[in-house]
Amino acid sequence: MFVNSPESEPESEFEELHITVQNVGGITDGELTLSPGVTLLSGENASNKSSFLRGLAAVLGGPTPPIKSDADRGRVTLRTDENEYFLELSNENGDPTVTDAERFSDRTDLCELFAALGETNPIRQCLLTDGDVYELLMRPVDTAEIEAEIEQLKARKDRLDERLAELDRSEDRLPTLRTRATTLREDREEIETALREKREEIDEREAETDGNDVLDDLKEKRSERESVRNRIETQREAIRSLEDELEAVREQRDEPGTAESARDVDAVESEIEGLHHQKQQLTSTINALSPIVEMNDQLLDDEREIPEEMKSDEIVAELDPSSRTISCWTCGSTVEREEIAEQVRVVQEIIGEKRQQRETITERVRSLEEEKRQLERRRDERERLAEKERSVEAEIEQREETLSELRDEKAALDDEIESLQADAETLDERDDELLELHGEVSDLEYERGQLENELTELEREIEELEAELKNRDDLEAERESVATRLREQRERIETLERDLVTTFNESMQQVLDVLDYENVERVWIERLAGDSDAPSSTDFELHIVRSSESGAAYEDTVDSLSKSEREVIGLDVAFAGYLVHDVASELPFIVIDAVEMLDADRIRGLLNYFEDHTEYVVAAVLPEEARELEETYPTVSTASFAARS
Template structure:
């Protein structure tokens, strides 16, 4: 099966062109880079690191330096049919960038692809920093948490709908039983009505002189039946309205309790928190800018040490290399390009170390500010959500009050109508009594009985129809259960995926590091270094007002004595070569876990001098399979140890 990297490689050019001007120590140069491994071979102070910075500039990194004696620099990368370019301009002692680079956001490449000496991943291992924070930095955990909350709301809504369907389904048996009962009652009433109508026909006295009175009597009986039906309907409506009011009052109590539990005294808090967010964001931006400036200053000073000849202003000496030769001849001092005085190597190295320490402090401060900023934003979101819920609850309470008032008014109207109908019935009954005679007494009784049965039959049939409509409605609702359950499963799966996404990235990073570390230790054959791995642990910590589970990456090192006894060691006791290898492997783990090759096809390696030539060759061969374009800066003797056909650039 074709790997993702192989699929990506098929769509990439076999060769790319790069032109660099006034970056690092380079005046101007053009090179071609082939896919696979490209080696920048040469002595120190031959602009190899500067060329790597030129690549980084075109790709979008800000960790590049403008040539000290230039006001503007440029890097252009021709990549297949596309051209990417970046311009660096010095303005008021700061360097501004412009152009159309390969990457819009270079953070992930700066961490795991541009592995120069100052690379943060390499440095973090050497210093014993928090590796978990570094590996998770490209992951937008705030966005994941927001998405989790959204899916949780969807799941709660689906759960409520499914619970409602369960309640409806439990009602079905009693409704079906009631329908059966009403159907039986209807059949009984129909039989009774047929018998009463037959008896009425039998007892009907056909007397011509009483036909007019009988006709009037039948009319009154018809009116009485209709009025009683109206009265029964009004009574049913009154009962329905009262039941609705009871349900509304119960809901009102619940809504009022919810409203009482919500606070609205948060206007001052919102203003304060928004001000704090703005202040923290400004502080974070300032720290980011300061970190960037510190990084540029560190790189410039490192460049001053490595390529001191290239940063000196042009002189009138006939021999262009005389100044450089003079500097290289004196390995203890460097001529400052600003004032021309000699500065000791040790003094610059001390300055660089102080700058690195300051930069690390600023990084830690930015992490703390970011955490506090996230906490404030979450608190503001909770307050706004509380306010929105308060407003929704208030509107619902007002709506319930309006509905109760409307239904109460309706009951009053129905009560008045009921009283009027009752008076009409009493009046009709009185009129019918006057029309009754002994001769027609039985006929009148039969008329009343038929009238009452017809009324009861109509009422029962209406009640059965209502029950059947309710059953049909419930059955229709129940037909949506499968769809709701499917949606709930999808939402639950997505929730599980989101909740485990962070854990999975961490687990993958640890697995990748441990696997590649074991493979490289076997290849590099470090004496008495048995095993190096990361142990991932979790613990409960306070994050603002919440208790959260936080992961920790603990670097474990096991050595063995001459007699074979194993013991645990720390990073501080490793050789520089061993620390460099561990830092590179950690960066490789981040590169693979975050699929950085899909974001940027280049990996850059520099400052490998602490590792011997044979191990560098094994390391480059190992890294080659992970990056489409691997560009490595090496000393001549180290470059000669590489096996295979690799492009070599010796002149920059």
Template structure:
């Protein structure tokens, strides 16, 4: 460590387990803890007052994680490669200094739920729920379609059976007609040439009728397809009318507003960072050196120096002020920082809203382009099908004319009565052959549809398995927040019961959190309860505000420990740091350390000499930094 907090330069090795930083106030213990925090990824540290550059390096398991600090006109610039990419969880539940959010929330009587849920990205969870819900709906539709296909299968099978019966019946009829034709032809005495001409004419009519049937079917299919395309064309045209032709102006306006808000947010974040640096700098002076650095207020620049008797000497006028006044000033700076953080949050919400609106406009513009492409494609398809219909109608008319001419040619042949009868028989045979061919076509189409249904039904097990998985994932997502809340409450209540028994507070029966569903809204609330007992052993509920400073500090530390356990902080953060526990007496500090020791690979705690003497002598001690 170099030039951080009150530390000029030092190199310290820590062993797993508990390490005690023993010393009086203003001996750089807090600066040392903040330096560990900085190496882990936190920005809650300050440069030494007389230095422009600083450095912290942390070596763990053969890897080194450096953080560098440089004083600039805009504040402290930080660089390097910290241990954690995101220190948020650690700052809430592992860095348990006096300003720790979990400890402060309990001490100030704030809502505890936002603190315990801070690391959970509820927005991402909701987006995942939306995505999986949409997929589940798709699967439900596909499974419903499979049910429809399964229900249709018996009907189609019955149709195939009926068609095969019809085909067999018509084949029998055709065989009878052919027998009649053979008998009639045997009775004829015309020349071979006449008979050949007649047979050729019959074959021609049969061929023409077969082609006419095919053309008629194709014509019907083309007309149906064109009709469907026209309906889809009308739907797209109607949708196009509801989509604005251009959203460019509106999008540019929203993007301009978003850019402006981002600039405001950046300015506020810079101010928040500067305030945080100022607060940390002055806190370090109070805790380590006994000197309060410079801070900026609306009335001007005032620089105070703390002295050992608890007063402050103004560098400008030399007057004396109480340390409490400096503490109040720092508190006002904290309040100002909190106000600006609230403004940053509000701006982030506005920026998110504008981003959503911009995305919606872009989606609408993309949708319009897609609709126009679909409309162009449909228009082209309609034109193509119209030409095909015209060609088929022309061919149909040609075939009808050819059939009429061929039949007229047959009728004009001067055959005997037997020839007229033979003509009728051939025409009937032609019709039967055509009908059989059509029945075969229908049967083949239905069998193809049945085969496709079987293929689709084979996917049912896969779709049902996917739907079951998604349903389980949705349940897990929807209950994740509730589960974490419940686990946090259970962890706190269990740990608090153990700690109270360990600490032996004579008149506290229980301190516990109740997770309560609100009457309105979508988030639960955490209510902190205190149950005391009188000399007769009767229990009664007391106000949280009536807790002693020692009791509040213990409650805050246990709440932080509950978050540490629920969020599995120990799996990613090897250190738990403790400071500002002087409100507890020495014996209780020793009990607290032995309890917390079991939950963190490295537990580093800053203690006054009289408190350090109460903890286990086997713990390594660092007395000079």
């Protein structure tokens, strides 16, 4: 294979690549060394330029190439200084099938659309047939997934908006509820005062009259009921306090510093044990090698202590001490002192590496032991909180049972008091005033009970609303986060669309200036925006602006473009996608074929433009263009392909 390279090649952080193609297209065996920059593949038509480039594109991540008609298997290999990528093919019923592969990239869409710019490139074909450019340029972006996420985010935002609106309405109700609760407390206090006054009057009346068993029992039962009512209130307060404590315990349990780690103590202990085993092995190796080094160092440093049977009497050795030979004490063969010294240095380096590895393991063990201690502290704290949670839950359950029993007891006392009240009504008229006072007390106690029930419900409602309002900041933060993500998703596609349009329009103008198409003033894409919530409804419209002989500009149609003009525009549209989708970070290659319609100067201008934006550019050209360009770019002939095909 003939290679003609220019005198100076640009420096690059990249490396030479070695490509071999076997039984692909018309090639039996072909190979090429690819340097950073532009490389030309020169050959006549039907000289397997396209076959080689299709094989290269395939191993990069592009479409599967055809297998040579008389072969059952094919292979393409791309080797760098550090890695090897390959593609193995088999002929299955006349169709090429990939049997094994390790491609340079798994982004087939990027390679097929924007890197492998051969004659069958979909974007180039699209320009020739006036197809849908938008769909091809946006294909790497999963617009359906983005639109689905937009719908999900919209639904979530709507739910959060409704929830926040509910909280606003609840906050507006709170002043009214609090005012009502204050009024109920004041009314209850007035009733409490009235009850105290009535009871004092009853006590005075009963002291002036003879005792009455029914009235005494009634008084006693009312006293008991008052005691039970106080105990009920005490239990309620205790339960509310315990519920607050339980919530605090659960919040503490869920804090990042306390929450359970995905990595447990057993896993850390297992890793520490494995490292200790590795460290013991390294120590054993060091201990085994060290005496060997020490013994050989001693023999080499102090010749007088070398046993006679290990010395050589060669005269040359006397003249050149480094060439003196010694009988190896391990195998008995004769070796030069310098060879032993070199081996000792090698062993010393091995010992140094083993010691460094042992030190690294020691540091890792220290780190793991600290991690283990932290995990144990977290575990102990979780266990303490879990025990506390169980204890509080048990106490709440016990107090709720007690509260239920007290309510039952109060209900029984209510029944007894009602019965005694009925009995008291049959007493002598002299006790009418006393009975009336007892009746007033009963009415006041009933009214107080009603007030307390309403107040309890009202306080519970206020407490729930206040708890919900405490979470409003979190809801507002979540709503803002969702709104931001929604905005980003809506703008994501639009930004890509605008970048594609801007990049193409700018690069196309630069290419037109370089290629010097006389009557084409401008080629540009217009973005026809769709619904903000349905980005896929957007379209790209290609505009051609020509100039007449008089110099007047007018807009023309795509159909009027020459094949050469269409091919150049197709290449530039694909290259705009290459830039906007940042294909170079994944595939720093552009493979160009079928540019016979361009002359050498225009090919040079196009390749120079591409070279500024990627690391490797490979282009197939005819020999006549190659001769004009070989002083500018390394040029590889396909003659060897033809010879072996």
